[in-house]
Each structure stands twice: as C-alpha cells, then as structure tokens.
Amino acid sequence: MRQTESTGAPEQSAQQRNVRPEKLSESIARDIVREMRGLPPGSMLPPESSMANTYNVGRGSLREALRILEVHGLIVVRTGPRGGPMVAPRADSxxxxxxxxxxxxxxxxxxxxxxxxxxxxxxxxxxxxxxxxxxxxxxxxxxxxxxxxxxxxxxxxxxxxxxxxxxxxxxxxxxxxxxxxxxxxxxxxxxxxxxxxxxxxxxxxxxxxxxxxxxxxxxxxxxxxxxxxxxxxxxxxxxxxxxxxxxxxxxxx
Missing domain, CATH: 1.20.120.530 (GntR ligand-binding domain-like)
Incomplete structure (x- = not known):
C-alpha cells in the first residue's frame, strides 16, 4: 500500500474510502475537458479516430466519454460529413x-x-x-x-x-x-x-x-x-x- 507524502500514513484505496472506482470513459472525459479549456464555443474537437489514438482507447470507450460530456451540456456531437464533437455553444449556467x-x-x-x-x-x-x-x-x-x-x-x-x-x-x-x-x-x-x-x-x-x-x-x-x-x-x-x-x-x- 502506498504512503502519502505529507503524513507517511498508508494511503487508503478507493474501495476503503467508499469511493466508486472511476470508469475508463470518465477518465477520458476528464482528459478531453482539460484539452477543451480556453476553446471558444463552437470549436470542433479532433475526429473520433484521432482522439481514440491520442488517448489510446477503443471507439466504444471514447464514445461513452463523449456521451458523458454531451449529457452534461459541454459538447455537441454533430452528424454528417463535417460532423463530430464540438464545444457546446452554451457551456454555461x-x-x-x-x-x-x-x-x-x-x-x-x-x-x-x-x-x-x-x-x-x-x-x-x-x-x-x-x-x-x-x-x-x-x-x-x-x-x-x-x-x-x-x-x-x-x-x-x-x-x-x-x-x-x-x-x-x-x-x-x-x-x-x-x-x-x-x-x-x-x-x-x-x-x-x-x-x-x-x-x-x-x-x-x-x-x-x-x-x-x-x-x-x-x-x-x-x-x-x-x-x-x-x-x-x-x-x-x-x-x-x-x-x-x-x-x-x-x-x-
């Protein structure tokens, strides 16, 4: 078990802290949000194939991550030849x-x-x-x-x-x-x-x-x-x- 820097005490696992382990799609979603910071509304994100390579994940996990962000109103996934994930026009209150x-x-x-x-x-x-x-x-x-x-x-x-x-x-x-x-x-x-x-x-x-x-x-x-x-x-x-x-x-x- 790892020890914390500040106290030297054993660091509790997520299960011991009664915290739900993070899913892969949630981790990917967090990484995408970090990359989105500072982008103006309406900005297109990289294509799914490029993002899958960047985060070294399968299409299924990536799409689940994008769905999380879409449900929370942070992105819009456009369909069509010029479609793809886009920073939501109203990522606000x-x-x-x-x-x-x-x-x-x-x-x-x-x-x-x-x-x-x-x-x-x-x-x-x-x-x-x-x-x-x-x-x-x-x-x-x-x-x-x-x-x-x-x-x-x-x-x-x-x-x-x-x-x-x-x-x-x-x-x-x-x-x-x-x-x-x-x-x-x-x-x-x-x-x-x-x-x-x-x-x-x-x-x-x-x-x-x-x-x-x-x-x-x-x-x-x-x-x-x-x-x-x-x-x-x-x-x-x-x-x-x-x-x-x-x-x-x-x-x-």
Missing amino acids: VNFARLASLHLHLTEATYRDIIEARLVLEPVMARLAAERQDRAVLEQLQAYVELPEPQNDKEYLHSVSEFHSLVAGMSTNPVLDLYSRSLKDIYTDRIESMVFPVSARSKVHADHTRIARVIVEGYTTEAERLMRAHMEEFLKFSADSHPGILDEVVDWR
Missing part, C-alpha cells in the same frame, strides 16, 4: 442548472429554498461588484441605468430578467457567478410569471436602477443593503401571492 435541478429534486428542495438561497447570494454579489469595480460589469450596469422605464409586460419582464442576470454573474468570482446564475436559471423557468403588479413596477425599476448606480459608484455596504431589501421584498410578495408554487419541489429542468 444553463447546463449546470439542469444537472443541479436533478439533485435538488432528489433532496426535495423547493422553489422557496431556491429564492432563499438567492437572498443570501445576490446581496453578496452586489457588494463584490461594487468592491471590485470590474470594467465590463460597470459598463453593463451603466447601460442598464440609462434604459427607460419599461412600458409594457414584455419590456418589464425583459428588464427584470436582464437586471438579475447581470447581478448573478458580476462578482468576478467564477464559482459564485456560476452558482448564482444557475439558481436564477432554475427558478426562472417556474416563477417567471410571478411578477409584481403593474402598480408596483415603477418602484421595482427604480430599485433596480438605484442598486445599479451604487454598484457603479463603488458603495459596497449600500449595494449589499439595497439588494438584500429588494430580494426580501420579492420573497414576501411571492409568499403572499403564490405560496403554492414556492412550496413545490424543484423539478428536473
């Missing part, structure tokens, strides 16, 4: 959310749990955005501030979704950004119709604009406070007007 929703469904997490988690995350995201002053983030928020107030349901829904999408991905921390955007993707599918009444929409737009401004101006504490108050108001409105939806178990997207 949507695919991560789909996988997460399956696990959340099994744990019987509800949409109320999702919103409560966002109530914790979004104020943090707003604070980090104000603190770190990422130029790309600030430009997007400044553009949002300059938008006119929505005049109809379609414009309002787009404005709300756009604002929270920006907030969910603007901490400049890729882990926080991915998790926060994924939570938004999960609840948006089910709760998109849960919008404030027309009489309250001017206030919602004003709140969004104010939060965006304090982030642009670098007021970290105020950005966090305003975002928390805004999310608390949304949770209260949702609980009062759509309690049945909030108590539904998250479904697999």
